[in-house]
Amino acid sequence: MKNIKLKLLALLIMTTSGILAKEYHISVSGSDNNDGSTANPFRTINFAAQLAQPGDVIIVHAGTYRERINPAHGGESDARRIVYRAASGEKVEIK
Numbered sequence: 713m714k715n716i717k718l719k720l721l722a723l724l725i726m727t728t729s730g731i732l733a734k735e736y737h738i739s740v741s742g743s744d745n746n747d748g749s750t751a752n753p754f755r756t757i758n759f760a761a762q763l764a765q766p767g768d769v770i771i772v773h774a775g776t777y778r779e780r781i782n783p784a785h786g787g788e789s790d791a792r793r794i795v796y797r798a799a800s801g802e803k804v805e806i807k
Contacts, residue, residue, distance in 0.1 A: 733767035740775035774802035
């Protein structure tokens, strides 16, 4: 019985940590005054990098970004990283 309770607790923690993760979108046509959603993306990767916490994902949409990116936070483990990635099928350049 104790083993089942521990497994349920571990499952609850893993599920809850995934719910708290955020996804931020970046677009050359966005604004850092936006909320970072798909419909209202940020303009700069660095702006999102300042907000991102372990477990969050930053999705960068097509375009050329001329900026310095200096994240405020890092990940906590391989399972709870801050992930930066290009949007699926889109070409991103950072200069």
